[in-house]
Amino acid sequence: MAIVETGSIPAAAPAAVVPRRAARSTWARVKPTVLALIVPLLLLAFWQVATTQQWTRLIPTPYAVGEYMIDFAVGGIYDDAYSATLTTHLLASMSRVYGGFALAALFALPIGILIGRVPSARMLLDPFLQVMRPIPVTAWLPLSMILFGLGAKSAFALVCLGAFYPILLNTIFGVRSVDPKLFEAASMLGCRGNAQFYKVVLPAATPSIFTGLRLGLGLAWFVIVVGEMTGVPEGLGAVIMDGRTLSRTELVICGMIVIGLAGYLSDRVVVALGNYLLRWSPNHHG
Amino acid sequence: MAESATPIVEIKGVSKVFQLQDQTIHALSGANLSINKGEFICLIGASGCGKSTLLRIMAGFDQPSSGEALMWGRPIAGPDPSRGMVFQDYALFPWLSVRANIGFGPAARGLGAAEVKQIVDKFIDLVGLAKFANAYPHQLSGGMKQRVAIARVLANDAELVLMDEPFGALDAMTRERLQDELLDIWERTKLTVVFVTHAVEEAILLANRVVVMTPGPGRIESDNMLDLPRPRDVASPEFNAIRRVLSAKLHSHHGKKAA
Numbered sequence A: 001m002a003i004v005e006t007g008s009i010p011a012a013a014p015a016a017v018v019p020r021r022a023a024r025s026t027w028a029r030v031k032p033t034v035l036a037l038i039v040p041l042l043l044l045a046f047w048q049v050a051t052t053q054q055w056t057r058l059i060p061t062p063y064a065v066g067e068y069m070i071d072f073a074v075g076g077i078y079d080d081a082y083s084a085t086l087t088t089h090l091l092a093s094m095s096r097v098y099g100g101f102a103l104a105a106l107f108a109l110p111i112g113i114l115i116g117r118v119p120s121a122r123m124l125l126d127p128f129l130q131v132m133r134p135i136p137v138t139a140w141l142p143l144s145m146i147l148f149g150l151g152a153k154s155a156f157a158l159v160c161l162g163a164f165y166p167i168l169l170n171t172i173f174g175v176r177s178v179d180p181k182l183f184e185a186a187s188m189l190g191c192r193g194n195a196q197f198y199k200v201v202l203p204a205a206t207p208s209i210f211t212g213l214r215l216g217l218g219l220a221w222f223v224i225v226v227g228e229m230t231g232v233p234e235g236l237g238a239v240i241m242d243g244r245t246l247s248r249t250e251l252v253i254c255g256m257i258v259i260g261l262a263g264y265l266s267d268r269v270v271v272a273l274g275n276y277l278l279r280w281s282p283n284h285h286g
Numbered sequence B: 001m002a003e004s005a006t007p008i009v010e011i012k013g014v015s016k017v018f019q020l021q022d023q024t025i026h027a028l029s030g031a032n033l034s035i036n037k038g039e040f041i042c043l044i045g046a047s048g049c050g051k052s053t054l055l056r057i058m059a060g061f062d063q064p065s066s067g068e069a070l071m072w073g074r075p076i077a078g079p080d081p082s083r084g085m086v087f088q089d090y091a092l093f094p095w096l097s098v099r100a101n102i103g104f105g106p107a108a109r110g111l112g113a114a115e116v117k118q119i120v121d122k123f124i125d126l127v128g129l130a131k132f133a134n135a136y137p138h139q140l141s142g143g144m145k146q147r148v149a150i151a152r153v154l155a156n157d158a159e160l161v162l163m164d165e166p167f168g169a170l171d172a173m174t175r176e177r178l179q180d181e182l183l184d185i186w187e188r189t190k191l192t193v194v195f196v197t198h199a200v201e202e203a204i205l206l207a208n209r210v211v212v213m214t215p216g217p218g219r220i221e222s223d224n225m226l227d228l229p230r231p232r233d234v235a236s237p238e239f240n241a242i243r244r245v246l247s248a249k250l251h252s253h254h255g256k257k258a259a
Helices: A017-052 A062-074 A086-117 A119-132 A137-148 A152-176 A180-188 A195-222 A224-230 A236-245 A249-277 B051-059 B098-108 B113-126 B142-154 B172-189 B200-206 B237-250 B252-257
Strands: B009-020 B023-035 B040-044 B066-071 B083-086 B160-164 B192-197 B209-214 B219-225
Touching: A017 A062, A062 A086, A062 A249, A086 A119, A086 A152, A086 A195, A086 A224, A086 A236, A086 A249, A137 A152, A137 A224, A152 A195, A152 A224, A180 A195, A180 B083, A195 A224, A195 A249, A195 B098, A224 A236, A236 A249, B009 B051, B023 B051, B023 B219, B040 B051, B040 B200, B051 B066, B051 B083, B051 B160, B051 B192, B083 B142, B098 B113, B098 B142, B113 B142, B142 B160, B142 B172, B172 B200, B192 B200, B200 B237, B209 B237, B219 B237, B237 B252
Parallel strands: B040 B192, B040 B209, B083 B160, B160 B192
Antiparallel strands: B009 B023, B009 B066, B209 B219
């Protein structure tokens, strides 16, 4: 028996490949942006065609909406009741979104941890919450107005309700699905009993809890229009409802765009924060 | 071998029965084993022979159904830092850096930050991971993760290191390196090691005593002292002679079960 060496590995790839690779890396860098813009641009083109061809007379052209958006933001074009009020409405909505979200987290986190870790708390609360969960926020609108009155308090409550369940469910899931080996590892290292809650359960549950908070904040933006149907004077939802009543479609579309962008930016901030805080987690880079 | 007054671990008539739905599983039946300080014991056997169950009982993760497990003559009631476990799938804390994983035990014992740092520095050097002190487990290779797991147990002053197929998930080259490193650590620190494996070769390479276990019900088949000089050569005739004997013992139950 003999061992035969089968020659060395072929020399490095020819130099001609290098420029092509450089070109590809430029494309690789702009590719996500280019691909992300295709669908919105197609939609915009369709909108342009549909309005200039007068397939509908009720929707203004993209240009008219763009112009109105500028007026809505800084004023100086139409100078009506909504000119230069974007910041006011955005801040009003943001305060409800973040306030309602914070309140939801304040309740959902401890309740979720309790349900996840204490069996009798699960038996006590889980069936009730599972029945309440499918009831949409819109269905709560009339009751909310009776309980909290017309206005900001009611909007706040509805946003809070919208954000509550995703935070709750992900918290329960997070604290329940800790790898049992980690409890064994902790206990053989001398960390037992209640100390394991802080040293093992909470850190192990953070990716799940974080996902819940992210979904909850997304839903808070989602339900803000319903929340502001309760007769608040300021807020993006209120603007959209006013636009509907006054048949000012451009106002409705401006409100929609601002909510979309604000929700998106808010989510990006949360994702960036998550990527930093959860940098230890291999499957948590959104 | 010099017999010390009390063995570090004594297993006396230990049985373990699990109820799985309506089936009763005899994972371990009437095991007796006495381990002296400083020994390197390998438990070998096919799956279902109770070797992991025995190890878990020594760790205190499971309690025997009958019989008793003692450490320094006192019953093993639960997990304790004096008995460190190295798991096959590492079980590192993914949210902690290498440094913090190794410092977990000392910190849990309430040592001050400066003292913890000193201990961590020592053991991080021992396993050669100084360059990766601030990395997270998911950034490490399997071999590096297992080094962290070993350092974590040593940093906690474990007298007895229990290892459950620790190198089973590693590639052959990494496994050989870690086997060498483990022997080196064992010789320098005079730890007592109980090492579970299903590989006869690994057992002969590492152990000064090989306990062969057979399944159905799980029991100790034989207890073999090895006086092969170290470093051991897997290609030597002596090594292979022992391998033949142990392999025969390992498969001795087949005759009984077949036919």
